[in-house]
Amino acid sequence: MSGISVIGLDGRPLSPEARELLEGAALVAGGRRRLRELGVEEGRAVVLEGDLSGALERVAKESGPVAVLASGDPGFFGIVRLLAGRFGRERVRVLPGASSVALAFARASLPWDDALVVSAHGRDPRRAVNACRAHPKVAVLTSPDFGPAELARELLGWERSLFVAERLGTPEERCFSGSAEEVASGGWRDPNVVLVLDEGRALGPKRWAAGGLESPGGWALPEGEFEHRSAMITKPEVRALVLARLGPGPGDLVWDVGAGSGSVAVECARLGAAAIAVERDPESCRRIRRNAARHGVCLRVVEGEAPEVLRGLPEPDAAFVGGSGGGFEEVLRLCAARARRCVVVSLIGLERVVPAEEVLEGCGLRTETVLLQASRVKGVGALHRLAPESPVFVVAGVRP
Numbered sequence: 435m436s437g438i439s440v441i442g443l444d445g446r447p448l449s450p451e452a453r454e455l456l457e458g459a460a461l462v463a464g465g466r467r468r469l470r471e472l473g474v475e476e477g478r479a480v481v482l483e484g485d486l487s488g489a490l491e492r493v494a495k496e497s498g499p500v501a502v503l504a505s506g507d508p509g510f511f512g513i514v515r516l517l518a519g520r521f522g523r524e525r526v527r528v529l530p531g532a533s534s535v536a537l538a539f540a541r542a543s544l545p546w547d548d549a550l551v552v553s554a555h556g557r558d559p560r561r562a563v564n565a566c567r568a569h570p571k572v573a574v575l576t577s578p579d580f581g582p583a584e585l586a587r588e589l590l591g592w593e594r595s596l597f598v599a600e601r602l603g604t605p606e607e608r609c610f611s612g613s614a615e616e617v618a619s620g621g622w623r624d625p626n627v628v629l630v631l632d633e634g635r636a637l638g639p640k641r642w643a644a645g646g647l648e649s650p651g652g653w654a655l656p657e658g659e660f661e662h663r664s665a666m667i668t669k670p671e672v673r674a675l676v677l678a679r680l681g682p683g684p685g686d687l688v689w690d691v692g693a694g695s696g697s698v699a700v701e702c703a704r705l706g707a708a709a710i711a712v713e714r715d716p717e718s719c720r721r722i723r724r725n726a727a728r729h730g731v732c733l734r735v736v737e738g739e740a741p742e743v744l745r746g747l748p749e750p751d752a753a754f755v756g757g758s759g760g761g762f763e764e765v766l767r768l769c770a771a772r773a774r775r776c777v778v779v780s781l782i783g784l785e786r787v788v789p790a791e792e793v794l795e796g797c798g799l800r801t802e803t804v805l806l807q808a809s810r811v812k813g814v815g816a817l818h819r820l821a822p823e824s825p826v827f828v829v830a831g832v833r834p
Contacts, residue, residue: 437525438493438517440502443468444531445603452529460498463489468503482513490520505625507533511553511575535573538599538627541609548638549573549629550646550684554580560749561685563588567708568684568732569646570632582628586617588748589630592734597629598622632732647684650704653677655697660725662695663718668756671808672780672826673697679778679830680752682707689750689773691740691765692757696722696733703731710734710747741765744772755779762786763793770797770831781827794831803829 439455441448448456456462462469463480480489482502493500507530508514518526539546550569552562555577566572566589574585582598589596596617600608606623617628641648654674657667668676682688682702690699693711699722702709711722711733719737726733736743741764753769755762755777769777770793777799779790791801805827809820 436497436499437527438500438502438521440504440508440514440517440526440528442504442506442508442512442529442531443603444506444533444537445607446531448472449529455499455529456501456503458499459501461493461496461500462503463493463500464503468505472503486516490516494521505534506531506537510535511551511555532603534575534599534602534625534627537602538573538597538609538629541599541602542597542611542629544571544629544631544636545638546571546573547644548641548646551575554585559585559588560687563748564685564687564708564751566594566630567592567687567734568703568706570635570732571638571646572630574628574630576624576626576628578624581624582617582622582626583620585628585630586614589614590618593632593732595631595633597631598626599629600624600626602627647706653701653705655701659729660695660697660700661721661728662697663721667695668697668780669808669823669826671823672806672828673701675804675806675828676754676778676780677701677705679776679828679832680754681775682709682752686751687748689744689747689753689769691744691753691755691769693722693735694718694756696725696735698754698756699733700725700729700731703733704729707751708733710736710750712736712738712740712743712747714739741768744768749774751775753777763789766790766793767797770794770799773833775833777831779829781829782824784827787827787829790829791831794829797831798833799831800834801829801831803827 441452461478462474463482466481469479480492482489504513510533535551549571551573552565553575554562555575559580562574597611600623654670682705684706686707688702688707688709690711693699693713696711699709699711713719719735722735749772751774753773794801807825809822811818812821
């Protein structure tokens, strides 16, 4: 094999250079439709579909030049990584077209330097879904098994609009903008790209770096950063340890059960995770929404009584239980059964600690309990004293 030329197709005519490489290739690899559209003879064509090992073996055995047909920019979630890893970068030449993501945002008349781009193609789609729940502008590369309708169903209950761009750059191109409910009930053709948007923030501010993620600039924020009722808020020192145990990040979903002011849910969202704040008190729910708006984060507020209201929620990576009211052990048991990674509980009563550990361990989690006692320095005239905060037990259960 003298070399591999990877040609990105975006609906425009091939450049003279790409045409020359295609005509001079001893072997041309690509999807059935691409090979057919470009009139590649059957004798020098190899189809790329499903398990690519057989196709790659044929490429490896070819002594002459090889052309690989790909969609859009093949270096962007495309085949360049696979080819360069298998055959070496020095043997791969890339002629990119416009990426499907760039074309989709162009059709939607939106800038996309601030967009998060995720793939559900050949991957478990749940992380892509959680990114859409957390961020205001996300492009999703779909798959035949997880297309626009499946994505939209996962976003029901979240304030999002969807822009579906089908078969970009072809005569069958079609674009549709609508709600999750509308997209969930529609029929869609492959290939397609879906833009998931918080319409109020779809344009976004000017940024210094591409991509939808930035450092939140600190966490365990002071109490004054949140509206709360009668000091009913997880204190910053406790919140710091809780966040460390939850480990929220992009692609995660976190439950904040008995959310109160929503400070834990908001902080998880600031760190890039999708967050659901569960709270039974209507006024507290309104307070959580105001706190989320104040910090510019997307989260879902579910008003209702746990554990009943938890049963219909999507599976979390981590769950925080911030209260120990009625049905506490049942709530904890349900969270432990469904959380993929960990459950964290804050408790003020010693009598609750051992039962909490027993519930978590009974669900197969490994537990660790810490008593957190913090004091703040306060001035008294010319002197200073330590003003202790109420001690709090933090019980963390981690799935081995």
